[in-house]
Amino acid sequence: xxxxxxxxxxxxxxxxxxxxxxxxxxxxxxxxLSIEKGEFVAVVGGNGSGKTTFARMLNALFEPTAGAVFxxxxxxxxxxRLWEVRRLAGMVFQNPxxxxxxxxxxxxxxxxxxxxxxxxxxxxxRVRDALRHVGMEEDGDTPPHLLSGGRKQRAxxxxxxxxxxxxxxxxxxxxxxxxxxxKDIMELLRRINREEGMTVIHxxxxxxxxxxxxRVIVMAGGQVALDGTPREVxxxxxxxxxxxxxxxxxxxxxELLREEGFELPSGVLGVDEAASxxxxxxxxxxxxxxxx
Amino acid sequence: xxxxxGTSLDFRLLDRLSEGHSAIHxxxxxxxxxxxxxxxxxxxxxxxYEVSALFPFFLYPAALIALADLPALFLVRKTALVLPFAAxxxxxxxxxxxxxxxxxxxxAISGGWISCASIIVRAALTVSAAFxxxxxxxxxxxxxxxxxxxxxxxxxxxxxxxxxYIFVLIEEGKRMSLARELxxxxxxxxxxxxxxxxxxxxxxxxxxxxxxIHRAMLARGFTGEFHPRxxxxxxxxxxxxxxxxxxxxxxxxxxxxxxILGTLVAGVLE
Numbered sequence: 137x138x139x140x141x142x143x144x145x146x147x148x149x150x151x152x153x154x155x156x157x158x159x160x161x162x163x164x165x166x167x168x169l170s171i172e173k174g175e176f177v178a179v180v181g182g183n184g185s186g187k188t189t190f191a192r193m194l195n196a197l198f199e200p201t202a203g204a205v206f207x208x209x210x211x212x213x214x215x216x217r218l219w220e221v222r223r224l225a226g227m228v229f230q231n232p233x234x235x236x237x238x239x240x241x242x243x244x245x246x247x248x249x250x251x252x253x254x255x256x257x258x259x260x261x262r263v264r265d266a267l268r269h270v271g272m273e274e275d276g277d278t279p280p281h282l283l284s285g286g287r288k289q290r291a292x293x294x295x296x297x298x299x300x301x302x303x304x305x306x307x308x309x310x311x312x313x314x315x316x317x318x319k320d321i322m323e324l325l326r327r328i329n330r331e332e333g334m335t336v337i338h339x340x341x342x343x344x345x346x347x348x349x350x351r352v353i354v355m356a357g358g359q360v361a362l363d364g365t366p367r368e369v370x371x372x373x374x375x376x377x378x379x380x381x382x383x384x385x386x387x388x389x390x391e392l393l394r395e396e397g398f399e400l401p402s403g404v405l406g407v408d409e410a411a412s413x414x415x416x417x418x419x420x421x422x423x424x425x426x427x428x
Numbered sequence: 429x430x431x432x433x434g435t436s437l438d439f440r441l442l443d444r445l446s447e448g449h450s451a452i453h454x455x456x457x458x459x460x461x462x463x464x465x466x467x468x469x470x471x472x473x474x475x476x477y478e479v480s481a482l483f484p485f486f487l488y489p490a491a492l493i494a495l496a497d498l499p500a501l502f503l504v505r506k507t508a509l510v511l512p513f514a515a516x517x518x519x520x521x522x523x524x525x526x527x528x529x530x531x532x533x534x535x536a537i538s539g540g541w542i543s544c545a546s547i548i549v550r551a552a553l554t555v556s557a558a559f560x561x562x563x564x565x566x567x568x569x570x571x572x573x574x575x576x577x578x579x580x581x582x583x584x585x586x587x588x589x590x591x592x593y594i595f596v597l598i599e600e601g602k603r604m605s606l607a608r609e610l611x612x613x614x615x616x617x618x619x620x621x622x623x624x625x626x627x628x629x630x631x632x633x634x635x636x637x638x639x640x641i642h643r644a645m646l647a648r649g650f651t652g653e654f655h656p657r658x659x660x661x662x663x664x665x666x667x668x669x670x671x672x673x674x675x676x677x678x679x680x681x682x683x684x685x686x687x688i689l690g691t692l693v694a695g696v697l698e
Contacts, residue, residue, distance in 0.1 A: 195647050219649050227647040233599070234637060235644035237592065239443045239566070251649035277447075279440065295648065 141224075141303045141335045142171040142194060146203035149189055149358075163189040165358035166203070171337065173302070176329045178346035178366075179339045181355035182380035187339045190355065191307045194337070195227045208302050223252060226301030230308040232280075232288035241267070241283070241291045242276035248299040266298035269332075270324060286317025290324065297328065303335035304328065310340060322348060343370070343384045347405045354379055371403030386410045440595075442559070445498060446566030451665075452496040457565045457573035459666035463673040464561045470677040471553050476543040477529060480686040482550065488673065489556040496564045503563070507556040514551030518544035567591045576660065585652055593638050600633045 149164040164186045171177055181187050192198045193205050196212040205212045208224045226248075229235050238244030245266050249259045267273050270290040280288055289309060296304060306325070310318040322345055329336045338349060346352050352369040354362035356379040362369050370376070370383040373391040382388060390404045390413070400417055404410050446453070452460070467488055474481060493500045522540035530537040561570065568588060575584040604626060679685075 192643075197643055197647060219651065222647060222649050227644075229640070229644055229647075231640070234640040235647075237641070237645060240447070247645075247650075248648040251651065251653075279444065281440070299648065 143206040147200045148202035176350045178349035185355040186358040224302040226296035228309045232292045236280045262298045266294040270294045305337045367403040445563040450496045456666045457569040461573045481684045484680045484685045518547035
């Protein structure tokens, strides 16, 4: 069993120049990393940092101009095994309207398994299971355009998990969603990751979402600038600012308080953790503090 | 005046109708495609002055609407929208062909008027048959059937993409039209002057969106082949359906049924 789901070695990628004559801007510049089975990785970075290019590289939508990408041990350049790479690296895009091809939810979820050439009975089973996973068992016959944005994105996720990928890549899949739908999708991803052991690579601009991952990769200028647990990465607030991204708001707030001289820990990630840290500080100063 | 929203809804309704469960819906798409093809060939093979001989062919759309439980009014309305285009084709016939061919009481009818009527009747028959075929089969299944009947896959896939991207074009058109309305205060402001630029933008936006859709399809293992949802099996029912309709179309083509009926009725009355 291959433990490393994703492995990249010195990956470079340049878009074609504006006049079409030669290489243009270098979108990826020497990316070398590996992602293990069952990891939940958040990839963050400013606009133009190379996040989306990196995601498309993993699904073999783009081919590296230098270096190599391996998905489940298969090199993405291997044309003979392209369909296997695409099955292993399932991709969910930002706008669900751009990825739905079926006239009904069920038909759309079946699109991937049908392309894999599965038997009709197996396709039906996978569609049923995928819809159950995303909580849309009752929506099989619904035309996708009648669904809300959040449910459309759930249907798109179902369409990918029906292909039983080794890793689920989400390219800013929560960006167009309202806060409730974002929270819903994040809970769904965490559940798929925990219960199915599916590797999740979540590309996002939302640092609160990134803080929920096991590992955070910060990209800048087509390179990996920071890589570690959310606590390790987000405790480097000033470095993040240099890279054009910010830490979760609560982490930033605590950093500002620390700069003002308050004795608070760095790398605080959530509201509960922040409340406990504040409680400890206030109790230490002789104040009574009760968390609700 | 047809709106972009209305067009989009009509396309989606045709898609929804194809998900029905009637006996006609369940038939192998190849049988339905071939029967429609025979129907079209029979209808267009008549001479330009034939009108009465075409009327028995209305049995085909009427029977399918009844058997497949399709919304007759919707289909009649959709067909009627196309007829003005057919009328435009035939409108000059009365001027070009003034030879009197028929007398109805004191009224002398020229060949031009008859050929114009023939064009309109044929348009009504062929367009309604096409709408009905899409309503009982679904566009992806029609393309799959055409491919299985020997059409090169490239053409079948092109047709499917064309169909998929019509929705993309409509959606982008809707967005642009709304954005324009909001900034021109109900249609005032720059009009035709900017029409060319708008169409250009629409093309570029549709193109970009179509590329995103294609990428998403590739990401889900699409290799240039669509798979119809219903299993295909050309069995006894399909053979019966195809032979039955073909025999009827042949009969309608070879014999002028209204004339025979007219003669019979006249004979009885005499």
